[in-house]
Amino acid sequence: MxxxxxxxxxxxxxxxxxxxxxxxxxxxxxxxxxxxxxxxxxxxxxxxxxxxxxxxxxxxxxxxxxxxxxxxxxxxxxxxxxxxxxxxRSAGRRASLALRAAAEEPSGDAAPSPEAMLLSAEQREGLLAAVNELPEEQRTVLSLRYFLGLSEHEVAEALDVPQGTVKSRTARALERLRESYD
Amino acid sequence: MTELEHALVALGGELEFPPTPDLVRAVSGRLQRRRWRRPLVLAVAVAVVALAIAMAVPPARSAILRFFHLGSATVEQVQTLPPAQQRPITAGLGPALVREDAEMAAQFGIRLPKGVAPQQFYAQPGMISTVLRADGKPVLLSELKGDQTVLFKKFASPATSVQPVDLGEFGLWLHGGPHVLMWQFNFGRVHRVETRLAGNVLLWLDQGITYRLEGDLDKSQMLQLAGQITR
The missing domain is CATH 1.10.1740.10 (RNA polymerase sigma factor, region 2, helix turn helix motif)
Structure with missing residues (x-):
């Protein structure tokens, strides 16, 4: 960060x-x-x-x-x-979040982080696909919170919503991910 | 944090983000452009308004000899003075107020010489005035702040001497012959202009505030009084 x-x-x-x-x-x-x-x-x-x-x-x-x-x-x-x-709000092409090319096949030399050891390449792709399929407001909250490491307070400020809304959107998003991920 | 949340954090480290562009250079360039543009726009606006006022006065139209711009004040020396009357020094400044109400109306606090506590103040948005007593004589102190929220300007006849003085960031001392003072309130909106003949005046700019002292004092007395307000 x-x-x-x-x-x-x-x-x-x-x-x-x-x-x-x-x-x-x-x-x-x-x-x-x-x-x-x-x-x-x-x-x-x-x-x-x-x-x-x-x-x-x-x-x-x-x-x-x-x-x-x-x-x-x-x-x-x-x-x-x-x-x-x-x-x-203006028209334009919107990209989905994607994995880095190198991340799809981790090299044998680099020591993976403890978190990275949790997931195989296939699982990472599956999880990202599930994130990309979330409703936009849930995907945005999750991306800011976990991918960029923003605090709940920062996410709330960034999205101009109460912190409680961040909590509830996060909870709903995690629940949906669990359904598709498990 | 649950296992799923850990997995999301790990996934974040593996994502493909476009490279971060050099925003420092781009933002810095835009700030520099703004920095030059704003004073230029203000200077042009002030000059246009000052010229418009000058040109509206027939005797002054023919010959503007010298032009000074100092903070919220504009000083022009003309060949023929526009018509004006001798009026009280607080004429046109509005009703007398207590300090607190005046500062609220002016939207900033007045700076006074140490040990001086006048009871009556006059205010317009961006301008606050009071009458002090110095060497037994009344002296009008006015302070102006902001982007010409209140603009006042003068016409000085050739008989009036205008000298730069070392005070604040820049100062002017006007004395000798009579000169005409014009207050213009609510710059850019309602152009209410108050006109009268003025006495000796010390004008100076210090930390964004334009100070003006007017009274029947000589230069050294006026500078001594000014020194008690700003240094």
């Missing part, structure tokens, strides 16, 4: 005073998670790039309203996700 700069609050304060270099450091730190969040929602690389870029510019303009001491990442992802949702 994306590492946080050690002096994030200092960077935010400097950016709030108009320091664009400080803001560039924040963009650098969060561009990965912002782009992927936008991609999970928009499922189109061009839309995701545009949404993330517009999100960062809008966040810059709104920095004066950012409450000092509050976590920056959920605030930023909410803005980016909103931009991505606006683009989903």
């Amino acid at each position: 994306v590492g946080r700069p050690l002096d994030e609050s200092d960077l935010i304060e400097r950016a709030q005073r108009g320091d664009t270099h400080a803001y560039e450091e924040l963009v650098h730190a969060y561009q990965g998670i912002a782009f992927r969040t936008a991609y999970v929602i928009a499922r189109n690389a061009a839309d995701a790039e545009e949404a993330a870029q517009d999100g960062f510019v809008k966040a810059w303009r709104a920095l004066g309203r950012f409450r000092r001491g509050a976590p920056f990442r959920p605030w930023l992802l909410q803005i980016v996700a909103n931009e991505a949702r606006n683009r989903v």
Whole structure:
């Protein structure tokens, strides 16, 4: 996952005073998670790039309203996700999440993670297919929560829904997956 | 976390995401463009409004000799003064208010010299004024904040001297002959203009606030008073 700069609050304060270099450091730190969040929602690389870029510019303009001491990442992802949702409403090709080519056949050299040992290549493909078949709102919640590692609070902020809604969508999605996965 | 949730986390690490584009460069470029565009738009807007006001006054139309722009204030030196009357220094500023109500109406707090506690304040959105006493004489202190929410401008006759002074980020000292003061409230919407003859004036810009002192004081007295407000 994306590492946080050690002096994030200092960077935010400097950016709030108009320091664009400080803001560039924040963009650098969060561009990965912002782009992927936008991609999970928009499922189109061009839309995701545009949404993330517009999100960062809008966040810059709104920095004066950012409450000092509050976590920056959920605030930023909410803005980016909103931009991505606006683009989903427009027509365009939407890609399904896919496995990396190398991940389909794990190499014998690399030590697999404990989690990766849980699944064979076939099981991974089956599970991903089941995720891709979920209703969109459930798939998005699961993707943000487990694939990108966002907290429930961050998912709720990103999707602009109460945390309880995230919990219930997650529970329903897991239940459906269990049915098809077991 | 259940086994299924662990499996989903593992799956996340195996997914194909498009490579993250270089957003730093793209965002930085857009911020730089915005940075230059906004002051330019404001400067052009202020210049257009100032010129429109100047051109609306027939005697001033013929010859605008010098033009200064300082924060929320515009100073123009013309050959012939437009008609104006001697009026009280608080004329046109609205009703007298207590400090709290005035700051609420102005949407920012006034800075006063230490130890001074005037009782009456005047406010418009983006502008707050009060009358101080210095060396036994009344002095009008006005502070303006924001993107020309309130714009005031002056016409100075050639007899009036306009000198730059080392105060705040930039300052001007206007004294000598009479000059005409025009307050324009609600910039960009209702163009209510109040006009009167003004006395000696010290204008300066400091940390986004335009300060204006007007009264029958000389330059050193005025600078001393200003120094008690900002340094």
